[in-house]
Amino acid sequence: MIEKGAVFPMFYLPPVEYFAKLKLYQAGILIEKEEHFPKQTYRNRANIYSPDGVLTLTVPVIKGSKQHTKVRDVKISYDFNWQRLHWQNLQACYRRSAYFEYYEDDLVPFYEKNFSFLFDYNEQLLQFILRSVKLNAAFTYTETFEPAYPLMTDLRHAINPKKESHFDQKPYLQVFEERKGFQKNLSIADLLFNQGPHSASYF
16 A cells, blocks of 8 residues: 555546546556446546537446446447537537647547447556646555555545635636636646647646
């Protein structure tokens, strides 16, 4: 067990706060992969800034049996072309941003290739983002589910779309802020497309 580190969930295009916490605990990061998949969390959804305000992108998952499914075993559903929808929304929301084209070619494969498992998909996206924001974070992964980590900071339920975020975030220029003002703690995609390489010094 890593002492004085933190336990993190694996999210889809996580909020900016997630990366601020990763930097804070970058010497001791434990990623949870044995928990039962909780619904309606950032594990399969991300918030971006659309012309109408905050837009939620959700990765659909295959409905399991009545028994709980471990997060590492949750499979992505392709009953409809959600990848095309997500990519169209990302293009529509960020084509005018300063750095969308800078990352476009690297991101396209995540919306063309099929990934079987949500955890693997999120993990590969996370590795791409960490490289993009130049954040060195060494992970280990849980091997069993532990309800509590007395010697670590447990962030598995701390960052949640249903909870108001108290993350003290510095504003940055957003594409549609003249309409709805600065929207805090959106997906890292929002920061990346608007700040580009400067994202590295943001946290």
